[in-house]
Amino acid sequence: MANVKWAVDPTHSEVQFKVKHLMITTVTGYFQNFSVEAETENEQFSNPTNVVFTADIDSISTNNEQRDTHLKSADFFDAAQHNELRFVGTKYENVGGDDYKLHGDLTIRGNTKPATFNVEFGGIVVDPYGQTKAGFTVSGKISRKEFGLTWDAVTEAGSVVVSDDVKLQAEIQLVKQA
Template identity: 35%
Template sequence: MTATTGLDLTAYTGTYTIDPAHTQIGFVARHAMVTKVRGTFDDFDGTVAFDAANPAATAVRVTIQAAGINTRNNQRDEHLRSNDFLAMEEHPQITFVSTGFRMTGDESFDLTGDLTIRGVTNTITIPFTFEGASADPFGNTRLGFEGSVAINRKDYGVSWNAALETGGFLISDKIVLEFEVSAIKNA
């Protein structure tokens, strides 16, 4: 996304709405120390405001409904919504509000912001790759991004676990958040 690639950033100035039908916000956790469990958040919305004249002023806001967690297992999903994990009744939303944007390469950038889970806010930096821009069949300008970041769930008060007889714990502290984003430019 820099001028060194011949990419004209001015074409991307504007406000975008994250398209939930073509965006995935997911996570990965190690389970029983032998495998990984993947899940998604299926109910979210977000906006991106980008100004090519001042890329550092980029503003991103995402709101995820905790009830939309989906690991393809209803019993596990209900447990994740409970006070042992997301405490959905008291904290129905997970939010991310950007506080910084920095280009790190021709088509890569770091997005820094405040992630709030269970009412606990921590600053994280997510490395992203710009995947491209296109006009869709409906005449909308779309931008694509992919990124991921590892967080420690205990930093957000999510500390429930169970010891395994063979040693170790049922669920890893490290959770990888994954983002595949399609954003549509607002008219």
């Protein structure tokens, strides 16, 4: 039996990141254009392979045009040189019940590092249109500086303007491909 291919349903998925600002509040941003693909041995979403996530850097939105422009600049993502964030899964590990760890290689700004994300498997359902869908909540944390996003500023009082830790959160719905 051939592997089952899955692709993201972008209208029922979202990818966001959260960063502390001045260490007192959190700013949330989104990637508005992204892709997720995977293959499985069967429709039960057991042992997925070829898990690939990409996000278009130019699609970053924090609901502030000036901040978005700064994030796309060479100070941060350098979208002109590195227009895509990419994660390639290497291992999908059950850690109990519907909880998994997705291990892989994350590439941001040309820097590739191992990364692990928590995955909560929401299940599989056939929608009213006959499409088989699988749902996931993905979360994790990375150090932006490890990926070359090293811009920093300090307030007069010595507080950091932008934290190194970036929390990632995604709601992903995949559709079985015909």
